[in-house]
Amino acid sequence: MIVGNRKEFGEILEKLGTARRVLVLGCNECVTVCGVGGEREVGVLASELRLYWQKEGQDFAVKEHTLERQCDYEYIDAIRPLTGEYDVILSMACGAGVQYVAEAYKPRLVIPAVNTTFLGVTLEQGVWSERCQGCGSCIVDMTGGVCPIARCAKSLLNGPCGGSSGGKCEIDRDTDCAWQLIVDRLTESGQMERYEEIQPVKDWRTGRDGGPRKRVREDLKL
Amino acid sequence: MRLNYPSNVKVVKVPCTGRVDMLLILKAFESGVDGVYVAGCMEGECHYLRGNLRARRRVEQVKKLLDEVGLGGERVEMFNMSASQGQRFAQFAREMTERIRSLGPSPAKKNKEVLP
Ligand code: SF4
Ligand code: SF4
Numbered sequence: 660m661i662v663g664n665r666k667e668f669g670e671i672l673e674k675l676g677t678a679r680r681v682l683v684l685g686c687n688e689c690v691t692v693c694g695v696g697g698e699r700e701v702g703v704l705a706s707e708l709r710l711y712w713q714k715e716g717q718d719f720a721v722k723e724h725t726l727e728r729q730c731d732y733e734y735i736d737a738i739r740p741l742t743g744e745y746d747v748i749l750s751m752a753c754g755a756g757v758q759y760v761a762e763a764y765k766p767r768l769v770i771p772a773v774n775t776t777f778l779g780v781t782l783e784q785g786v787w788s789e790r791c792q793g794c795g796s797c798i799v800d801m802t803g804g805v806c807p808i809a810r811c812a813k814s815l816l817n818g819p820c821g822g823s824s825g826g827k828c829e830i831d832r833d834t835d836c837a838w839q840l841i842v843d844r845l846t847e848s849g850q851m852e853r854y855e856e857i858q859p860v861k862d863w864r865t866g867r868d869g870g871p872r873k874r875v876r877e878d879l880k881l
Numbered sequence: 882m883r884l885n886y887p888s889n890v891k892v893v894k895v896p897c898t899g900r901v902d903m904l905l906i907l908k909a910f911e912s913g914v915d916g917v918y919v920a921g922c923m924e925g926e927c928h929y930l931r932g933n934l935r936a937r938r939r940v941e942q943v944k945k946l947l948d949e950v951g952l953g954g955e956r957v958e959m960f961n962m963s964a965s966q967g968q969r970f971a972q973f974a975r976e977m978t979e980r981i982r983s984l985g986p987s988p989a990k991k992n993k994e995v996l997p
Contacts, residue, residue, distance in 0.1 A: 668946070668950065699902075699904060702907075703903055703904060703907060703946070706907035706908065706910075706911055707907070707946055707950050709989075709994060710907070710910055710911060710950045710989045711950045711951060711989075712992065712994075713988075713989040713990065713991055713992045713994075714950070714951055714988040715991070715992075716991035719992075719994060720994060721994065
């Protein structure tokens, strides 16, 4: 899923500027699961804003609404009647959702309330960890199911580097060295011969380096 | 026991403090209360194992939020007591009432939301 962090309240206030009619817009997908932008978090942020403006003795209107998804036009379009009544939309979706809402409701101001951070997994309730950087050409079959691009600090394809020690990465003691994990997994599964294969320089054009990506599936089109 | 505690304290019953979500506390402040405290069972004695420990973490989080918003985190607190400790219940009610009195009324009462 896509994982993010809620922005600090102070930063959100700053971005809102003089706007006092605010639609706080959540998303029911990834950001709900990682506890950053679902219905509940919309409630918390809306409550913070209300308490702040009540305290400041200002007039305001804060509306809470959560969409099934902010990355599909059908859902976004459904709130068109609602949006006209507010100065800004404070989106709690990932960056993709924020942008799609902004596109649908231009020239209305759309403000992100979340810092979108990574593609990852839930390690336990309340703890998430990065797993993939969407490089567009997956190689984890070669690396024991561990992604060296997302999980090695240097994204090394032939690791480890000299900083690997006691299974940990040199960036900090709490971070596993991805290449230690890879070697362990390959050993466990009797695939160490894969480790001997030198990975050539990766063609990053399938990733972000090739520019913004777009996918078209003619067979799925209406 | 016929113990007295300040009459300004309004009790909201929940099956376990684990039910107390951040939103419940924030909503109480939105409705105009001056302070909120959560009275949970003793740590280690939760019937649902970790309800009171979770409540404490949520109270800590609400403290941060109230600080950010400018109401002050001291307006919310978590206390632990067992069901048989009426004395303690009354004592915390007095302590919290005194604390809130010294802080004064919640500044979030100045204005009501103007609905669209
Ligand atoms: S190799 Fe690429 S696609 Fe596969 S997990 Fe890593 S970043 Fe994601
Ligand atoms: S210590 Fe391991 S994870 Fe860290 S940069 Fe080196 S190879 Fe990558």
